[in-house]
Amino acid sequence: MKAVRKAAPGPGFEMEDIPVPEVGPGEVLIKVEAASLCGTDIHIWKWDEWSAQRVTPPLTVGHEFAGAVVEVGERVEHVAVGDYVSAESHVTCGMCFQCRTGQAHMCPRTEILGVDRDGAFAEYVALPEKVIWQNDREKMPPEIATLQEPFGNAVFAALAHDLAGQSVAVLGCGPIGLFSIGIARASGASRVLAVDLNALRLSLASTMGADAVLNAAEVGEGDAVAGWLAEANDGFGVDVVLEMSGAASAVDAALKGVRNGGRVTLFGIPSKPVTIDVAESMIFKNLTVLALNGRRIFDTWYRTRWILESGLVDVRPLITKEMPLDDFHKALELLASGQASKIVLRVGQGGETAKPSGAAHGEGAPNIRGQVVHR
Ligand SMILES: [Zn+2]
Ligand SMILES: [Zn+2]
Known part of the structure; x- marks a missing residue:
């Protein structure tokens, strides 16, 4: 083969x-x-x-x-x-x-x-x-x-928080970030903001339902991204930040751009250690910070199926x-x-189930479907 x-x-x-x-x-x-x-x-x-x-x-x-x-x-x-x-x-x-x-x-x-x-x-x-x-x-x-496999990552990371009626920022608009924007929208987020450095990704962020997008390259270093988040959110830090890029500057922007008492998920994987001012950026703000990886097996898969099959997220x-x-x-x-x-x-043609030549096991196996559990 x-x-x-x-x-x-x-x-x-x-x-x-x-x-x-x-x-x-x-x-x-x-x-x-x-x-x-x-x-x-x-x-x-x-x-x-x-x-x-x-x-x-x-x-x-x-x-x-x-x-x-x-x-x-x-x-x-x-x-x-x-x-x-x-x-x-x-x-x-x-x-x-x-x-x-x-x-x-x-x-x-x-x-x-x-x-x-x-x-x-x-x-x-x-x-x-x-x-x-x-x-x-x-x-x-x-x-x-x-x-479904990568979408499940977004389901796990985004739905770790209650998003209904909340302002949500997604930092990093690779596929997981873009899926998360759709999930936040479908979950009733009141406002979804998206940040990336790539024009195509930002246009897809709008397609997936972001209310406002920022090309971080256009605002310079320092606290500019956190400043834009507040500006785009009626002057307040956002309720929930999903950090999907793994960039050190974005981890910093996530902690600075979230409101006091807000929630952050770190899902993007930094390639090097990241320095964080734990006292100023986390403790004094009373943040809830989740560091997540993967998917819940198989809890996330059911939600993923239901979100995709229902058309909640396209x-x-x-x-x-x-x-x-x-x-x-x-x-x-x-x-x-x-x-x-x-x-x-x-790869192969849809619906073909012919065994490759030389296959021995499963000859004449009954065609009984494994159970598909729907809600
Ligand atoms: Zn993958
Ligand atoms: Zn094990």
């Missing part, structure tokens, strides 16, 4: 022809229909410091996808051939303290799809049944279903381009250029 791979340490990816993955007990094989690119893929492609110490090539990359199950391994009970699925990208151990207390997103033994184990930029991907997420093909086409404007898997290199360059939000790679 075709797979986009990090063949060896160093920059770049290659398209390789590799065997279709074997499914072990408890695992299923999925024929990928759509997969989306993420900033994490860019890090691994460029082979930055983080990926050099985290990733062990050879590895198939990609962690956001949707497709159809074509084979199930022994002891798979709730997923069947033909099911149309996505997956939680964090394969957790199920046995540690975090996993057993409803905090699996913090499992210290997590293996991430496309980072620690072979991923989804390929014709087929194998995954344990326990991370499979059932989709409804009628309600969620592959190009939207693949976005993520289509954020799909800059759909391209065939073969064009992965062009797609990576476009994303890295800052001239795209989400790019969806088209």
Whole structure:
């Protein structure tokens, strides 16, 4: 099968022809229909410091996808051939303290799809049944279903706060920031303000429902961003700031731009340690500051499904381009250029559930759908 791979340490990816993955007990094989690119893929492609110490090539990359199950391994009970699925990208151990207390997103033994184990930029991907997420093909086409994984990040980060009737600022308008703007709007935020350095992202922020946007490059250094937030919010600090950029200056602006007693979520990941005046910026302001990562497994997935299926948030404007898997290199360059939000790679044909030749397990498996729980 075709797979986009990090063949060896160093920059770049290659398209390789590799065997279709074997499914072990408890695992299923999925024929990928759509997969989306993420900033994490860019890090691994460029082979930055983080990926050099985290990733062990050879590895198939990609962690956001949707497709159809074509084979199930022994002891798979709730997923069947033909099911149309996505997956939680964090394969957790199920046995540690975090996993057993409803905090699996913090499992210290997590293996991430496309980072620690072979991923989804390929014709087929194998995954344990326990991370499979059932989709409804009628309600969620592959190009939207693949976005559930990153959209879940925004659901987790934004809905950690009560946003109804609140002023909300989103600092950093990458996909997670842009999703968060839509979620804040759908949650009844009274005012949504957005800040970034990129004109395309700011125009998408308006599309997603931001009331006012600021290009931080135009206001200079220091407290200018916090000043603009207050100016755009009738002279007051905002109720909630979602820091999605990871820039040190934005962390500072988040703490200065929020009102006394306000709430901040730090979700963007700084590449270096950040200096914070804890006394002035946090304690004396009585702030609630949440530092969050990942998604709640699977609480966040249900909310994500309901928000997307109901049309509360329309993520289509954020799909800059759909391209065939073969064009992965062009797609990576476009994303890295800052001239795209989400790019969806088209892999197999929708609805095809033919097993790859040589597949043995799951022959004649009954086509019983895993339970899809709707509210
Ligand atoms: Zn991602
Ligand atoms: Zn665990």
